[in-house]
Amino acid sequence: MTETPPTNPDSPLNPHDSNLVEPRGNGRVQLEISEWRRVSPKYVTVQIVGTVITFVVLLGVFGWLAFTGQTWAWIPFGIGVIVAIVDLAITPRQAKAIGYQLREDDLVFRRGIMWQRIVAVPYGRMQLVDITRGPLARWLGLAEVKLVTAAAATGVSIPGIPNDEAERLRDHLVEVAETRRAGI
Incomplete structure (x- = not known):
């Protein structure tokens, strides 16, 4: 199990200075960098709202087509629901994986x-x-x-x-x- 490197409290950048944990697996790229600066946790909200808006519009179109008798529209509607659920589930982890040094x-x-x-x-x-x-x-x-x-x-x-x-x-x-x- 790896340790999180110490943070630098005197750093003028990134006051929420939470570090990425390095690495989780042997196949993961390892860098000789001790401190990763992460994006704000609020960024997850931005991503989720964007995803929800996109899928509400797409699912609204295919849902409307499906309910008006276009039976073929149920297929993209179902696929869209599955993709939206998966995307919403992985979005927080994707945001946590962003870092810079x-x-x-x-x-x-x-x-x-x-x-x-x-x-x-x-x-x-x-x-x-x-x-x-x-x-x-x-x-x-x-x-x-x-x-x-x-x-x-x-x-x-x-x-x-x-x-x-x-x-x-x-x-x-x-x-x-x-x-x-x-x-x-």
Whole structure:
């Protein structure tokens, strides 16, 4: 059984600083990183509400078709119900799997349960750091920080970060990126 590494109480970023537990299985990617910063627990609410709205609309259309005599519509309606239940069940775990780490030379981002994505974005390669806020996320005080690089595959979006933390993270990344680019 692995231990959760100690948190840094003096860290200016991520006041809810809960760490990801590393690793759960031998096949899981292991990194030499001691502290992962996680997204806000409110992000689960954003994801669940988005899922519910999507499936209510889709299931409403197929339900209406099914009740008006289109018997074929019961099949996509049933499949939609099953997919909605599974999606709602795994959404909290997916949100908990999102994490990022600010290292000396780069930002490492990870997400995913079964299909894990781990991306290291060197500070000197960052071209744009953007903050976006959707209506529900804005209402909950959350934002998404997007990092853009020249390579499209290494672009990273970190969702579910509290607004003030997102602004501090953006300012920090821009400052570090400018100093790293100056040395190139």
